[in-house]
Amino acid sequence: MAEEGPGKVQAAAFNCVEGSTEELAEQWLKVRERLRAEIGDVEYKTWLLQIVLGPLEEDEVTLFLPTRFLRDWIRGQYGDRLEALWRAENALVRRVELQVVRPATAVPIAEPAPDSTPAASTPRDRVEMGEENPSNPGPEARHDLAAPLDPRFTFSSFVVGKPNEFAYACARRVAEKPSSPGFNPLFLYGGVGLGKTHLMHAIGSELTQAGGVSVAYMSAEKFMYRFIAAIRSQSTMEFKEHLRSVDVLMIDDLQFLIGKDNTQEEFFHTFNALVDAGRQIVVSADKSPSDLSGLEDRLRTRLGCGMVADIHATTFELRISILEAKAQASGVVVPGKVLEFLAHKITSNVRELEGALNRLIAHANLFGRPVTLENTQDVLHDILKAHDRRVTIEEIQRKVAEHWNIRLTDMSSARRARAVARPRQVAMFLAKHLTSRSLPEIGRKFGNRDHTTVMHAVSRVQELMERDVAFAEDVELLKRMLEG
Numbered sequence: 448m449a450e451e452g453p454g455k456v457q458a459a460a461f462n463c464v465e466g467s468t469e470e471l472a473e474q475w476l477k478v479r480e481r482l483r484a485e486i487g488d489v490e491y492k493t494w495l496l497q498i499v500l501g502p503l504e505e506d507e508v509t510l511f512l513p514t515r516f517l518r519d520w521i522r523g524q525y526g527d528r529l530e531a532l533w534r535a536e537n538a539l540v541r542r543v544e545l546q547v548v549r550p551a552t553a554v555p556i557a558e559p560a561p562d563s564t565p566a567a568s569t570p571r572d573r574v575e576m577g578e579e580n581p582s583n584p585g586p587e588a589r590h591d592l593a594a595p596l597d598p599r600f601t602f603s604s605f606v607v608g609k610p611n612e613f614a615y616a617c618a619r620r621v622a623e624k625p626s627s628p629g630f631n632p633l634f635l636y637g638g639v640g641l642g643k644t645h646l647m648h649a650i651g652s653e654l655t656q657a658g659g660v661s662v663a664y665m666s667a668e669k670f671m672y673r674f675i676a677a678i679r680s681q682s683t684m685e686f687k688e689h690l691r692s693v694d695v696l697m698i699d700d701l702q703f704l705i706g707k708d709n710t711q712e713e714f715f716h717t718f719n720a721l722v723d724a725g726r727q728i729v730v731s732a733d734k735s736p737s738d739l740s741g742l743e744d745r746l747r748t749r750l751g752c753g754m755v756a757d758i759h760a761t762t763f764e765l766r767i768s769i770l771e772a773k774a775q776a777s778g779v780v781v782p783g784k785v786l787e788f789l790a791h792k793i794t795s796n797v798r799e800l801e802g803a804l805n806r807l808i809a810h811a812n813l814f815g816r817p818v819t820l821e822n823t824q825d826v827l828h829d830i831l832k833a834h835d836r837r838v839t840i841e842e843i844q845r846k847v848a849e850h851w852n853i854r855l856t857d858m859s860s861a862r863r864a865r866a867v868a869r870p871r872q873v874a875m876f877l878a879k880h881l882t883s884r885s886l887p888e889i890g891r892k893f894g895n896r897d898h899t900t901v902m903h904a905v906s907r908v909q910e911l912m913e914r915d916v917a918f919a920e921d922v923e924l925l926k927r928m929l930e931g
């Protein structure tokens with residue numbers, strides 16, 4: 448759960464909770480030291496010293512934070528780096544989960560009205576932050592737009608096949624000749640984990656390496672947080688000027704802005720200013736501009752004005768090529784039969800495919816054993832089980848909506864009436880139990896809800912099933928039908 452009692456945390460010498468192994472604590476120290484070297488002492492002491500190490504479960508290490516604000520800030524600023532550093536330290540770690548451990552005196556703030564100071568209110572899409580201190584706006588106020596690009600995501604490490612060749616060619620073109628007519632904006636879209644972020648980072652790396660070009664890359668979520676921070680520190684002009692001074696602006700996961708009207712508006716103006724000044728925009732989203740209902744029409748129209756490139760679901764051939772490339776780069780010999788087996792079994796997206804292969808490689812390295820088909824089935828037992836069911840979130844949503852006779856669109860709508868909200872919670876619960884999707888991925892499929900909403904839904908349904916036999920039977924029945 449996102450929030451737990453303070454009793455679980457013990458500020459021990461290693462800043463870790465009981466139950467963390469010494470080895471894990473040592474790894475945590477190294478991760479922190481690396482990050483300190485990268486970001487400097489002042490930022491380190493301001494932000495990172497307050498993190499407390501939690502447990503490592505499967506491939507996810509948990510870090511505890513005392514407030515939501517700190518969690519969101521650290522997630523936005525250092526989340527990617529923390530994950531990358533953990534992975535470098537411990538190959539088993541694939542994800543870092545940030546959790547709030549002490550209920551903060553939350554100050555809910557509205558998604559901002561342009562050029563206004565944030566007011567405490569509770570609109571539909573509020574952003575909750577704890578322990579705000581407007582007199583100390585934090586580093587956001589400096590609007591550092593330096594792109595935190597992942598050095599692993601380059602054009603040469605991107606495997607090209609039928610499903611992504613067009614998007615790849617467009618990305619290369621933009622990297623070679625930004626702001627070419629017809630390619631501005633470049634709009635990349637496709638399902639989860641298919642390489643959109645990878646291609647954006649590749650464009651950014653290529654351009655920054657060539658020199659002389661300033662690139663700003665950020666997720667739409669971070670864009671909103673920075674916008675809020677700028678309002679909070681009364682430096683929106685500075686924020687706007689900085690944004691509008693870059694040569695290339697890349698915004699990832701634009702669907703996050705759906706329903707955030709004021710941030711959309713700010714983005715729209717930034718977008719226009721940059722394109723009018725001949726600068727390049729690259730945007731990614733999970734749907735095409737025309738399907739992103741909930742985005743303002745004028746923004747959708749402008750987004751579709753340049754080049755729109757779709758990344759399709761992977762084919763068996765592409766999955767094999769990706770696995771071969773990644774296995775080769777790892778230096779571990781993975782037999783062709785194992786690669787074929789994985790490519791047959793894990794069809795959802797490249798991230799999961801990569802995760803499975805990485806786990807095999809980590810085991811081979813840790814135990815000094817060759818990878819075989821037999822030990823693959825053992826090591827990946829849980830992942831393979833999840834994929835055997837092959838049920839998709841869309842199927843779950845459809846079945847649950849039919850069962851309770853509600854509209855399918857209500858699975859992602861903002862309606863909160865219980866007749867709609869309860870089935871939606873059940874669908875999230877089933878998505879968690881019947882698919883291998885992460886909580887944020889599930890949240891996204893349900894109208895871009897936060898992963899904490901999914902966590903809440905899962906525990907709520909669990910609780911209700913324990914109390915209400917008829918409800919439990921309903922959920923069990925749905926589960927059996929979906930498991931087929």
Ligand SMILES: Nc1ncnc2c1ncn2[C@@H]1O[C@H](COP(=O)(O)OP(=O)(O)OP(=O)(O)O)[C@@H](O)[C@H]1O
Nearest residue numbers: 604605606638639640641642643644645769797798
């Ligand atoms: N064609 C490819 N070649 C090599 N690696 C790939 C390819 N496609 C995806 N990947 C890898 O899969 C992982 C997920 O890709 P990425 O994060 O770019 O997906 P995404 O489309 O941005 O997903 P999301 O919608 O969740 O943001 C990354 O580690 C990326 O390097």
